[in-house]
Amino acid sequence: MGDPTKTAHTTAEWDRIADSPEFQNLLAVKKVFIVPAFVFFLAYYFALSVLVGYAPHLMSIRVIGTVTVAYLFALSQFVVGWLIAWLYLKAAARFDAIADDILDKTRPGGSG
């Protein structure tokens, strides 16, 4: 369709890789990490907005000195964000290994 992102691979090749058990395994492994991580992150983040909006008194309880639950909860969002990023980097190293195997097989002389 005149799109410059076309590559030399044929439709049959793309379909064969897409249907291969290795690629299906890669998608499954990714899904197991990404879906729960994304759902958890959304729930944790919107919990802060909802609680600040609808339970300001609860969120204004002091925990350490004058520091409130709300402030600590907000700071914990940064920790959770960094934690998800760190866990994702570790998980992605596994995704990369599977992807490399699939890529090896597509090269001329590879076992695929």
Place this chain on the structure above:
Amino acid sequence: MTLSLAVFAAFVLSTLAITYWAAKRSRGTSAYFAAGRRITAWQNGFAVAGDFMSAASFLGVVGLIALQGFDGFLYSVGGFIAYVTILLLIAEPLRNTGKYTIGDVLAYRLRPRPVRALTALTTLTTTLFYMIAQMVGAGALVGLLLAGAGVSYNMAVIGVGILMMTYVIFGGMLATTWVQIVKAMMLTACAVVLTLLVLGHFQFHVLDFFATASQVTYHRGGQLLVSDFLQAGLRYKPPHGPLDLISLGLIFVFGTAGLPHILVKFYTVPDARTARNSVVWAMVLIGSFYVMTSVLGLGAAVIVGPDYIVTHGGTNMSGILLARALGGEIFLALVSAVAFATILAVVAGLTISASTSFAHDFWINVVHHGKEIHSGETVLVARIAALFVGAVSILIAISLGPASNAGILATFGMAVAASANFPVLVLSIFWRRFNTAGAVAGLSVGLFSAIVLIVAGPNFMGIDPPNVAGSVHHLIQTQPWFPLENVGILSVPLGLLAAVVGTLLSKEPNAAAKFNELMVRANIGLGSEKASAH
């Protein structure tokens, strides 16, 4: 103020040197639009941070916290946490399937002309809102700081516009990236020093600092008030406050992942893995900076005080006034220069993403059906587009004037990105059934509903008492039809729904047939754009 000018002049000279160096190195289309895809992970992390941390976050958020307490910090949380969406869902598939723009990802398996025409439109809309916010911010800052040196608001806006056009037109993405890297370093260093000065003011007894922040005193309507700035819900009060807050959250987590000027940065790295690592670098920088904004905002509230801020330049000047209170005139000059650098780096990023989308999506792929008639045409058209984008932004910023609210304009851009760009991008990458009709419906409804709801909301509509000052004057004198400032809670579901319904109402076997190709390419990077050999 001459020191402020000197520091700023040093920054401008070094960025012009960067531009000269980049202009000599940049040859060819991928060099101009994507820095040859040779930017490393840490460099891109700094560049993304420099592209994203705008005047709204440095000046605006600190000001919100300084005047309204804890609730302002929620802007910081949202701005940071949005990068989890980019990391998990967007950065890698985008790098693997696209070339220069968001439109590339959609056009991969959908009919290119309609989707590219519409993404060019949503990109330009998002960018223009954002850009005007930055230019108004720059102009206001100069107006307040350099009025004594004879620099007016209009001169500042024109100056910023000319500099950003210079970086983009001559230096392309490579110059833009390095301007952003330098700015991110300056801004981070500045925030660290200011934070240490605030805590040092309390002999590093952090609990004493927070104890003071729980008893901020100020006057309102002639009365002395004492307020706990650590308390939640001071800004987002019923009846509409809580919903507005959730709506703001939606705009952040989905809008940032649909911002064209942020997403194009992931095309400047060699591969998806570098893109992933660069998001994590950006998260470290942006997160650390935004955590510090809470100390700076509360610091401005207790050290400078809301009364002084309101009478000495208002919300946006809080961070600057704090710098003066803690470090004297020298530090004030440094921080002001960093604030200008911040604005320049962001507007350069906005200009290049808008002109890339116009040249690559609209001119080459919509008007010329995907073929350059003359070699180098895309870059030439982009340079001309950058000139137009710059000129239009200057004119609008001048006609709006310094009184308009910069922070709110930026959230408009974010709302369009969240409602129009984000849903179709995600559906295109993850949903086999998705098709052109869905993309067209999603982009149009997302864009249209965001803009209509903004205009029908309390930012534009409201009945002012006769004695109200110009800056808070509403454009349309009637009760708002839509009660919320942030429209995401309605416009994001509308955009998504339209994309899904549009898809289900039509069949496009070609789009589904090419999904395997897109999926394989997105996940393992086979056939993705390579870095230029050097």
